[in-house]
Amino acid sequence: MTTTWRELVTKGAGELAAGGVPSPLVDAELLAAHVAGTSRGGLILAPSPDEDAVTRFGELIALRRSRTPLQYLIGAGFLGVDLQVGPGVFVPRPETELLVDWALGALRETPKPLVVDLCSGSGAIAIAFAAHRPDATVVAVETDAEALVWLRRNAGPRGVRVVEGDATAAETLAELDGTVDAVLSNPPYVPDATAVSPEVRRDPARAVFGGADGLDVIRPLHRRAWGLLREGGRFGMEHDDTHGYVVPALLKEAGWGAVEEHRDLAGRARFVTAGKG
Ligand SMILES: C[S@@+](CC[C@H](N)C(=O)[O-])C[C@H]1O[C@@H](n2cnc3c(N)ncnc32)[C@H](O)[C@@H]1O
Known part of the structure; x- marks a missing residue:
């Protein structure tokens, strides 16, 4: 008897739970859509899965059940761009899109x-940023050899x-x-003792x-950003949600202007922006 995507998804979601x-349920639907070559919403119209699709879906469910990040399995979507990620590189988070949104707005009037x-x-x-501003010149800096493999593949x-x-x-x-118009960064910033999900x-x-207080990279990084920026250039940096006071204070003390803290829709402190001069 032919199985349907709905039956497979229900069973897969049970295993994930x-x-x-x-x-x-969302993860099972996304994995099914990935195998079917469609969107989550498109599953309802997708042809019934053949034997290969059933096997592939089962493999993906088993991997996700063992807490392999979903994005390793289906790729990571970030502000409309598809990125490949896997072991050795940080999975981009939706909240970081807010920082890029801010930068796109801040540089709207800056040509090239x-x-x-x-x-x-x-x-x-x-x-x-480059995808949304084709006239921009964008440079990406990374130190880690494993992350660089993914970065080069994507960039x-x-x-x-x-x-x-x-x-x-x-x-x-x-x-x-x-000479730089804007420096953006999402550095390592979680205080070492923080408990994190699988x-x-x-x-x-x-x-x-980012070290005991989470600021080991942030402290020297904002100074490097200052050196790179032209007069009037803008700096935007994500930080830990417990650093909504500490990081802006650090930047103000260092002489940055227009220091502003930005919160997400849930009210969590997410990133700071500042200007040189
Ligand atoms: C939180 S991840 C952010 C990755 C990406 N920007 C994003 O938002 O998804 C931080 C990245 O900084 C890199 N990194 C840490 N210290 C660094 C340093 N001193 N110089 C360059 N890259 C560094 C790590 O290897 C890691 O890839």
């Missing part, structure tokens, strides 16, 4: 902007320049000092944790 996956993404990981920020076809280097070091992109534990620790 038994494995403690937080959103079992030069933008640097420090701590680029998969390239989410750099690539999404290469989209015209984003990838630079291997320490985002906090004065020599990294020294040739651009004083999915976050799959992210490389060096991508997530």
